[in-house]
Amino acid sequence: MIPRIGKYASLVLASFVVLVPLVVVLFASFKTHAEYASTGPLTPPRNWLNFANFATAWSHGHMLRGFVNTTIILVVSLAGTIAVGTLAAYAISRFSFPFKRLVLGLFLVAALVPGVTTQVATYQIVKSMGLVDTLGSAVVLFLGTDIVSIYIFIQFIQSIPRSLDEAAVLDGASRFTVYRRVILPLMKPAIATVVIIKGIAIYNEFYIPFLYLRSPGLNVISTALFRFKGPYGAQWETIAACTMIVIIPTVVVFLVLQRFIYNGVTAGATK
Amino acid sequence: MTRRRSPWLYLAPALILLITFTYVPVGNMIWYSFHSWDGLKPAMEPVGLGNYVRVFTDEQYWRVFLISLYYFAASFAQIAIALYFAVILSFSTRFRNLFKGILFFPYLLNGVAVGFVFLYFFQPGGTLDTLLGGHTPLWLGDPDVANFSLAGTSVWRFTGLTFVLFLGAIQSIPGEIYEAAEIDGANRWHQVRHIIVPGIKRIISLSFILAISGSLSAFEIPFIMTGGANGTTTFVIQAYQTAFGFRKIGLASAMAVVLLLIVLLVTWIQRRLVPDEEVTLS
Numbered sequence: 419m420i421p422r423i424g425k426y427a428s429l430v431l432a433s434f435v436v437l438v439p440l441v442v443v444l445f446a447s448f449k450t451h452a453e454y455a456s457t458g459p460l461t462p463p464r465n466w467l468n469f470a471n472f473a474t475a476w477s478h479g480h481m482l483r484g485f486v487n488t489t490i491i492l493v494v495s496l497a498g499t500i501a502v503g504t505l506a507a508y509a510i511s512r513f514s515f516p517f518k519r520l521v522l523g524l525f526l527v528a529a530l531v532p533g534v535t536t537q538v539a540t541y542q543i544v545k546s547m548g549l550v551d552t553l554g555s556a557v558v559l560f561l562g563t564d565i566v567s568i569y570i571f572i573q574f575i576q577s578i579p580r581s582l583d584e585a586a587v588l589d590g591a592s593r594f595t596v597y598r599r600v601i602l603p604l605m606k607p608a609i610a611t612v613v614i615i616k617g618i619a620i621y622n623e624f625y626i627p628f629l630y631l632r633s634p635g636l637n638v639i640s641t642a643l644f645r646f647k648g649p650y651g652a653q654w655e656t657i658a659a660c661t662m663i664v665i666i667p668t669v670v671v672f673l674v675l676q677r678f679i680y681n682g683v684t685a686g687a688t689k
Numbered sequence: 690m691t692r693r694r695s696p697w698l699y700l701a702p703a704l705i706l707l708i709t710f711t712y713v714p715v716g717n718m719i720w721y722s723f724h725s726w727d728g729l730k731p732a733m734e735p736v737g738l739g740n741y742v743r744v745f746t747d748e749q750y751w752r753v754f755l756i757s758l759y760y761f762a763a764s765f766a767q768i769a770i771a772l773y774f775a776v777i778l779s780f781s782t783r784f785r786n787l788f789k790g791i792l793f794f795p796y797l798l799n800g801v802a803v804g805f806v807f808l809y810f811f812q813p814g815g816t817l818d819t820l821l822g823g824h825t826p827l828w829l830g831d832p833d834v835a836n837f838s839l840a841g842t843s844v845w846r847f848t849g850l851t852f853v854l855f856l857g858a859i860q861s862i863p864g865e866i867y868e869a870a871e872i873d874g875a876n877r878w879h880q881v882r883h884i885i886v887p888g889i890k891r892i893i894s895l896s897f898i899l900a901i902s903g904s905l906s907a908f909e910i911p912f913i914m915t916g917g918a919n920g921t922t923t924f925v926i927q928a929y930q931t932a933f934g935f936r937k938i939g940l941a942s943a944m945a946v947v948l949l950l951i952v953l954l955v956t957w958i959q960r961r962l963v964p965d966e967e968v969t970l971s
Binding site: 425426429438439446503510513515531532534535536543558561562593624625639640643647654657658668672679680683684 | 782906908
């Protein structure tokens with residue numbers, strides 16, 4: 419009996435540790451400035467329908483622009499990743515060609531290079547392409563640094579029976595038609611995994627937009643929130659609302675896609 | 690002719706991106722690291738090993754390795770907590786999915802949002818001070834405490850990932866093994882000790898690798914919360930400031946090369962110690 423109580427006690431304690439820091443920020447986001455100053459952080463707000471801080475944060479933080487820019491980068495990078503990754507996976511798993519082992523080795527070793535370490539030199543390359551301070555910089559970097567998706571695609575494509583390709587070729591299909599009409603439609607589960615893990619990663623990315631998208635018109639979600647704090651440094655109730663605006667979409671996506679997220683994250687991290 | 694060329698056509702976009710944004714930067718970075726350069730002048734001045742000597746002798750630069758030890762130590766706590774909860778939630782538990790979701794959820798959150806949540810949590814007279822009451826230190830302002838607060842925030846953020854990886858690995862152990870063990874009279878502790886831990890050895894060792902490279906490349910939490918003030922500058926913050934603040938591209942490259950070598954070395958050691966059972970590619 420005692421171990422069971424200990425087990426549930428530890429689970430409840432851990433849940434508190436996770437939730438309390440978030441709930442107090444939610445409390446603060448509904449408080450007026452005077453109320454925030456006069457009440458403790460653990461006191462719930464008097465009026466749960468006081469959305470004034472959210473309105474201020476949304477308009478003064480230019481959050482709409484942040485969401486639009488994030489969405490553009492997300493859609494273009496994801497479409498690109500899927501196209502580039504599935505084509506490469508198709509070539510690697512379905513063709514035999516010289517230097518195939520070398521190519522595989524290049525992808526394998528690259529997966530070990532942490533992205534943050536090479537930014538010093540990558541910046542010079544992006545600069546020489548004239549992409550600094552354009553959304554294109556984030557797009558090419560999200561495309562170019564993505565080795566995990568190619569892995570997921572290769573692993574998945576190898577589970578598709580080759581007899582399907584062969585049947586299509588016998589019917590007169592070209593290699594590209596096989597990719598487009600046979601392989602790509604069957605890869606939906608792998609594509610969904612990549613969309614989820616990469617989508618979350620792009621939504622949360624801070625370093626790349628911070629480094630490459632410096633002008634205020636190019637703020638994404640992370641940088642909009644980060645830069646919001648400067649002028650509002652002392653008004654925690656507004657910063658809390660802005661933080662909540664960034665967190666809420668993640669909560670919704672998590673509740674809706676829970677199962678897929680667990681599978682995707684596991685596939686992505688253990689590759 | 691077309692038959693020969695076509696695999697390369699499919700591979701070309703991926704290979705061009707891979708070479709342009711991974712291999713060329715690594716090559717350039719090694720080249721820069723032997724030079725003194727501000728990133729603007731057309732000419733670079735060769736300095737031999739000067740930048741490397743500076744990374745290891747100037748306190749401002751080697752100190753950041755010590756800072757990563759806070760995060761490295763914290764990741765042991767992270768692995769222990771994750772393992773504990775993965776084990777208890779792998780046995781039948783009420784509200785299992787709810788607890789799993791709560792424990793995992795912080796990992797999905799935006800890093801800037803996490804930084805702000807904990808700035809609020811740690812601020813003087815804030816949540817933590819209210820919970821503890823009495824006399825409390827400046828959690829982020831006191832150089833003796835700040836790194837513990839930041840490393841603690843990292844544990845809050847990343848434990849969920851480690852936990853879900855462990856839980857997934859435990860659940861892939863076939864159920865019959867437990868049944869057989871129970872018939873043989875093994876209690877829960879024996880099951881954990883002799884079935885679960887050996888069964889997820891690979892993922893535990895992978896977590897240690899992620900812990901080492903993660904603690905060396907800690908950036909978002911300290912950068913957002915303290916900006917590296919009060920003795921909390923990490924390796925990546927220092928490299929960032931050296932390159933983009935002080936425009937010492939050569940010196941920053943030398944730091945990055947050192948970090949890259951450490952990560953590659955650690956990964957190599959891990960591969961030697963715990964060989965991959967499944968070679969999945971090619």
